[in-house]
Every structure is written in structure tokens, then in C-alpha cells.
Amino acid sequence: MDNFGFIHEKLDIKILILFVLRRLPGTVDPETLLEICQCDGGIGYFDYSDCLSELVDTGHIEENEDGYRITEKGARNADTVESSLPYSVRVKAMHLIAPVEERLRREAMIVARHEDNEHGCTVELAMSDGKGEIAHMRLLCTGEEQAKQIEKRFRKNAEGYYQKIMELLTE
Numbered sequence: 001m002d003n004f005g006f007i008h009e010k011l012d013i014k015i016l017i018l019f020v021l022r023r024l025p026g027t028v029d030p031e032t033l034l035e036i037c038q039c040d041g042g043i044g045y046f047d048y049s050d051c052l053s054e055l056v057d058t059g060h061i062e063e064n065e066d067g068y069r070i071t072e073k074g075a076r077n078a079d080t081v082e083s084s085l086p087y088s089v090r091v092k093a094m095h096l097i098a099p100v101e102e103r104l105r106r107e108a109m110i111v112a113r114h115e116d117n118e119h120g121c122t123v124e125l126a127m128s129d130g131k132g133e134i135a136h137m138r139l140l141c142t143g144e145e146q147a148k149q150i151e152k153r154f155r156k157n158a159e160g161y162y163q164k165i166m167e168l169l170t171e
Helices: 010-022 030-040 045-057 072-084 087-108 144-170
Strands: 061-064 067-070 110-117 120-128 133-141
Touching: 010 030, 010 045, 010 061, 010 067, 010 072, 010 087, 030 045, 030 067, 030 087, 045 061, 067 072, 087 110, 110 144, 120 144, 133 144
Parallel strands: none
Antiparallel strands: 061 067, 110 120, 120 133
């Protein structure tokens, strides 16, 4: 089957992967990265997978349990070569990157984690505005299940909870 699109060679696929990761502010999950990189329509899954693995092996990308993130080495090299990507591919990729970038920026500004202790479970919740921390609190929970529920709800609507707390404290 013929591949459509402009990108077919492994080097071009690697450049596209670096182009995408360079514009994301944090770690991106494997499925999202694949979806963005398939914007051209010419990239097969196995070629993409091989290129991604090679970039990890050469230290251009780091992999952790949450996904992939570009390294300093990868960013330097991407900056040098990404202009070789066809303009139309860059535009399509940027269109797909924008909502992911916004989501990752928001996630980076919200902290929700818990730890067990002798009194039960403590949940730490924090939120920043990109310039500094605007809220930080620790709550004692009855157990890990309650802590996980609080974390999930806070991540989903941190801004709303912040607003409610401010309203309660300023009435």
C-alpha cells in the first residue's frame, strides 16, 4: 500500500517526533504522541515505533512510566533540523499540539498527591498560576480511597475549588 503524505524516511519521522516533543511543556503519553505524529498520513506505525525507540536509545528523548519527554540534546538537535520538515506538516502538527500543550500546562500547575501516615492518609493539594503558588493545603483523610477521590476531583476542577475557598474566606 502506498503511503500518502510528505514524510516517509526514518530521518524525517525522527525530526517530526522531536518537533512535536520540543513544543510540549511536559511528558506526553504514547498514544497522544502517536496521534500527533500521524498528522501527515505517510507514517506507518512500525517505522514510527522504530524511530521513537532509536531516539530514546540515543538520548534525544527520555521515557518514563507516564510517556516521553524531549531531552536537552534532543531540543538542540531539533532546533537545528526542524525547518527541513515540510511547512504543511508543521502546520498540521501545531494544530494538533495546541490543545495537548494547554492540557499539559494546566496539569503542571496542579499538585494532588497523598501519603499514608500513622493517623490515616494525608492529601496534599496545590495550585499555581504559572508565576507562583496561589494555594497549598494538606488534608487528613480516613484512608487511601478517600484521598484518591479528593485528588481526582481537585485535578478536574482546581480552579473552581480555589474560587469557592476564596468566596468562603472573604464573605
